[in-house]
Amino acid sequence: MSDQPVTAHQDILVERSSAHVLLITLNRPDVRNALRNNSLREIAAELALAEADDSIRVVVITGGAKVFAAGADINEMAQTDAIGALLDVRPQYWKAIAGFSKPLLAAVNGYALGAGCEMLMHADIAIAGRGAKIGQPEINLGTIPGAGGTQRLIRTVGKPLAMKMVLSGEFLSADDALSAGLIAEVADDEQTLPRTLALAETIAAKSPLALRLAKEAMLKSYELGLEAGLNLERKSFSLLAASKDRREGIAAFKEKRAAKFVGR
Ligand code: CO8
Numbered sequence: 001m002s003d004q005p006v007t008a009h010q011d012i013l014v015e016r017s018s019a020h021v022l023l024i025t026l027n028r029p030d031v032r033n034a035l036r037n038n039s040l041r042e043i044a045a046e047l048a049l050a051e052a053d054d055s056i057r058v059v060v061i062t063g064g065a066k067v068f069a070a071g072a073d074i075n076e077m078a079q080t081d082a083i084g085a086l087l088d089v090r091p092q093y094w095k096a097i098a099g100f101s102k103p104l105l106a107a108v109n110g111y112a113l114g115a116g117c118e119m120l121m122h123a124d125i126a127i128a129g130r131g132a133k134i135g136q137p138e139i140n141l142g143t144i145p146g147a148g149g150t151q152r153l154i155r156t157v158g159k160p161l162a163m164k165m166v167l168s169g170e171f172l173s174a175d176d177a178l179s180a181g182l183i184a185e186v187a188d189d190e191q192t193l194p195r196t197l198a199l200a201e202t203i204a205a206k207s208p209l210a211l212r213l214a215k216e217a218m219l220k221s222y223e224l225g226l227e228a229g230l231n232l233e234r235k236s237f238s239l240l241a242a243s244k245d246r247r248e249g250i251a252a253f254k255e256k257r258a259a260k261f262v263g264r
Contacts, residue, residue: 007046011039014046017197020057020204022050025064032070033063035115039073040093047100054263057204057211059100060196061123062107063116065189068132071114074141094147097122101212103203107196108132109189113171118147121156124215126182127196128174129189134182135171155222157182207245208263 007014009027017023024046026033033039043061050056063069080088097104097119106123112134120126120134128134136149144150145166154162157180164170174186187195203211213236221229240246245261252259 009042009046011036012042012046017060018201018204020055021197021200022046022056022059023197024059024061026062026069027064029064029066031073031075032067032111033116034070034073035119036073036076037088037090037093040090040097044093044096047097047104051101054208056102057208057263058103058105058200060105060107060193060200061119062193062196063109063112065109065193067110068106068108068112069116069119070111071116071137072146091147094118094122098148101215102208103200103211103215105196105200105203107193108134108183109192111171114138114145114149115147118145118149118152120183121148121152125184125199127185127187127192127199128177128183129192130174130186131189132174132177133171134174134177135169136166137169137171139167139169152222153182156180205258205261207240207243207249207259207261209243209245210240210261213240 011026011028013025013027015023024043026035026039028034028039047059050059103125104123106120106126108120108126109129109132112120112128112132114136117134117136136145136153138145138149145153150162150166153165157165161180165172172180172182174183177183178186185195217229217233217236220232224232244264248261249259
């Protein structure tokens with residue numbers, strides 16, 4: 001970690017793990033990092049700052065060594081009636097997190113349940129520790145996922161497994177989540193964060209422009225038909241031909257040196 005100060009919030013810790021990587025750590029251990037509205041507000045606010053800061057190229061979110069997040073804060077949600085839920089600011093925070101244009105990685109140890117699993121799915125790449133338990137147990141509370149757990153999960157792991165998870169509330173092991181394509185890698189628990197930060201460094205060395213357009217094009221595949229998706233890809237590919245970074249990338253390849261990308 002760098003010696004830069006940790007920014008204080010109530011629910012999260014924020015620090016630079018290196019020059020280009022921001023690390024957000026969920027920090028409500030007493031309630032297993034349950035995501036109350038304020039937690040999402042703080043995450044969304046940090047991502048907005050990261051969006052505007054060219055020096056931040058990748059963000060990693062983690063819950064630390066023991067638990068990623070045990071879901072929405074059940075005590076807070078229990079106070080909300082139907083109209084309260086309809087008018088809730090919470091979906092706006094989720095939308096802000098989903099709209100973050102830079103790579104967002106998740107380092108997941110222990111439970112990632114309910115909103116915790118949904119946070120994992122908001123990450124572009126999740127790496128989980130061998131002991132992770134991932135699930136959507138809202139059905140046990142007489143309710144259903146509310147931040148993409150019925151939509152993103154089925155698109156990610158397919159109908160049979162998504163139905164099993166959401167209708168039974170059963171958890172997946174890290175290995176099962178890997179086989180299902182819900183996470184990108186399994187690590188030994190103590191290696192989850194170091195490995196995720198190392199991957200973040202690898203990604204942070206790439207062109208920020210290419211990262212942004214690659215992320216956008218890939219996420220749009222959830223919404224667009226193939227023809228429209230291919231058109232978007234082609235236009236983004238063409239746009240990058242005008243960038244300094246592409247010229248630098250090709251020059252560096254020819255000169256057999258590492259490319260130095262500037263995001264222009
Ligand atoms: N919200 C609030 N507090 C929580 C949560 C949570 N999601 N999860 C755990 N806590 C609290 C516990 O109440 C307990 O508090 P206390 O010490 O005051 O008793 C403390 O954290 C420690 O919990 P446990 O003793 O249960 O710890 P364990 O390590 O034994 O178990 C588990 C950890 C398995 C994560 C267990 O706590 C658990 O099952 N938590 C709830 C998981 C869950 O159901 N998640 C889905 C939440 S719902 C959601 O995400 C969206 C829909 C919400 C609708 C709610 C309608 C009311």
